[in-house]
Amino acid sequence: MSTGEKLAAALVLNRPDRLAEMNYTLAEAIGRVGPEWLSLIPEAARALEYEERAAGKA
Secondary structure, three states: OOOHHHHHHHHHHHOOOHHHHHHOOOHHHHHHHHHHHHHHHHHHHHHHHHHHHHHHHH
């Protein structure tokens, strides 16, 4: 994965520890992923949460 992809994944997963491991602050990560990817993060996080809930009920 590219750095931008790793940062986007950390943002989707709500993992500030991963950002710190990459030596990025939240603000720096947001700036690095850019507006297009940033606009997709809330939807991706909701989809992931939905899948986790569905897997827990199965």
